[in-house]
Amino acid sequence: MTSSPTPAPSSTTPAHELPAPARGWVPSCVVFDCDGILMDTEATWAQVQRLVSERHGLEYTAAQERRMMGWSAADVATAIAEAAQADRAAVYADVLRTEERALSGQIVALPGALETVRTFAERLPVAVASNSTSTVLGLKLEQAGFAPHLSTWVSSEDVPRAKPAPDIYTEAVRRLGFAPSEALAVEDSVVGATSAVAAGLVVVAVPSVPDGDPVPAHHRATALTAPAFRELMAGWLG
Structure with a gap:
């Protein structure tokens, strides 16, 4: 059983540091960003x-x-x-x-990305939500080997508004058949995380620019291969 994330942080908490979901929350589905999370593009x-x-x-x-x-x-x-x-x-x-x-010839999966998607997909429905166009997104996911592990993917051309509006994440979760509060998003940028938070997902930030602007998130890690991210995965997947 899942529970909704806790309310927004108080005024004393930095805006990018969102409170972790209620104890016992686990995702029913996962939505990954593409560029900067799954591949080095x-x-x-x-x-x-x-x-x-x-x-x-x-x-x-x-x-x-x-x-x-x-x-x-x-x-x-x-x-x-x-x-x-x-x-x-x-x-x-x-x-x-x-x-x-x-x-062309430059699509390379980031370390641990394919393994992470495959591991989640063995237990939960997985999608990708990206600001790429439909043609480019399909090309990237196919060439990097992610497509077989995904239930769906949503591009900026599939919705009225691109990120940072919530539309892409809202549509991805709808296609997977769950409520936003049941979904986990994995994002690297402020634009993408803002979209996922606005859609109501729980967000793990894995910033592709470590010294960049703070990415709003409920959890954060330095990489998909980092102990912090692996610990979160173990807790969610058992």
């Missing part, structure tokens, strides 16, 4: 943003990279088009073409 995505920005005469700084981390292709295209006063549809097409070329 965040650097590639940043390079895509840089290339497209520079082609449109824009400087791409470290601050912009950090701000746009986890953004969907649609949101990145909108930001570049507005800054460059360019045609948004043309910029979006450029982002998609550049991403597909950049990912």
